[in-house]
Amino acid sequence: MAKIFCVANQKGGVGKTTTSVNLAAGLGAIGQRVLLIDLDPQGNATMGSGIDKRSLNLSVYDVLLESASIKEAIRPSFWGEEGGKKHFPTYDVLGANRDLAGAEVELVGLDYREMRLKRALSLVGDDYDFVVVDCPPSLSMLTLNGLCAAQGVVVPMQCEYFALEGLTDLVNTIKQVHANLNTDLQIIGLLRVMFDPRVTLQQQVSDQLKAHFGDKVFNAIIPRNVRLAEAPSFGLPGVVFDPLAKGSQAFIEFAQEMVDRLSSIK
Numbered sequence: 440m441a442k443i444f445c446v447a448n449q450k451g452g453v454g455k456t457t458t459s460v461n462l463a464a465g466l467g468a469i470g471q472r473v474l475l476i477d478l479d480p481q482g483n484a485t486m487g488s489g490i491d492k493r494s495l496n497l498s499v500y501d502v503l504l505e506s507a508s509i510k511e512a513i514r515p516s517f518w519g520e521e522g523g524k525k526h527f528p529t530y531d532v533l534g535a536n537r538d539l540a541g542a543e544v545e546l547v548g549l550d551y552r553e554m555r556l557k558r559a560l561s562l563v564g565d566d567y568d569f570v571v572v573d574c575p576p577s578l579s580m581l582t583l584n585g586l587c588a589a590q591g592v593v594v595p596m597q598c599e600y601f602a603l604e605g606l607t608d609l610v611n612t613i614k615q616v617h618a619n620l621n622t623d624l625q626i627i628g629l630l631r632v633m634f635d636p637r638v639t640l641q642q643q644v645s646d647q648l649k650a651h652f653g654d655k656v657f658n659a660i661i662p663r664n665v666r667l668a669e670a671p672s673f674g675l676p677g678v679v680f681d682p683l684a685k686g687s688q689a690f691i692e693f694a695q696e697m698v699d700r701l702s703s704i705k
């Protein structure tokens with residue numbers, strides 16, 4: 440069964456999607472079979488994997504509402520099979536688009552509403568080594584579906600003044616889900632992203648994070664790197680677009696650290 444983890448932080452624009460797509464590609468680059476699930480109606484992870492969100496016939500929305508099976512809705516990242524031009528590595532994608540915004544309300548009246556992703560994943564879990572879930576910037580029913588399906592959470596964060604404060608809500612939510620819905624769930628680690636070592640404040644916050652969370656802070660640090668920001672406009676993760684860029688190298692290093700860390704989780 441695949442190791443399933445969420446990339447989550449309710450704060451917007453902190454690098455969740457960049458982490459998700461590059462981690463999916465980075466894990467692919469070191470030989471892992473990966474499924475990336477876009478759980479955000481913005482569909483950025485879908486677009487960043489080269490799949491036009493407007494062209495999706497079936498998406499994670501259909502899977503959550505059980506109007507399609509997960510197997511029918513999964514597609515390869517575009518450069519894997521559909522793009523003509525072959526790039527490597529590749530991974531599979533369960534995409535999202537604006538339809539997913541409606542799922543929030545539609546799920547409310549349904550049975551086992553927070554367990555829908557978990558149930559769907561039980562059908563494909565053996566086909567992958569890793570499932571990466573890109574969560575939306577909220578602690579919503581969608582994020583809850585991600586947290587109930589996962590064994591762990593990766594929290595990308597920028598080393599800014601309010602970073603620690605914002606973590607409290609997320610940590611409390613994870614504790615509640617752990618206590619009530621999913622006893623497997625744990626924080627795998629905090630990932631420092633968009634890091635600029637020349638900024639003294641960032642170094643200070645990074646030190647605070649280490650003091651507070653110790654081993655839960657990943658060793659890998661993702662630098663601020665323009666190639667990572669440019670890659671989505673080509674429909675590619677940075678790791679595929681420019682594998683030698685500093686940011687891409689950092690994500691490959693991070694992928695290896697994830698494999699090492701997760702090997703100790705059942």
Ligand code: ATP
Binds near residue numbers: 454483668
């Ligand atoms: P949302 O909360 O809206 O889903 P997010 O947390 O998924 O946002 P991203 O979309 O990954 O955040 O990143 C926000 C912006 O920062 C994007 O424009 C992205 O290209 C840019 N960005 C992310 N990581 C880096 C990096 N390491 N270096 C440079 N730019 C980055």
Ligand code: MG
Binds near residue numbers: 456457574
């Ligand atoms: Mg995002």
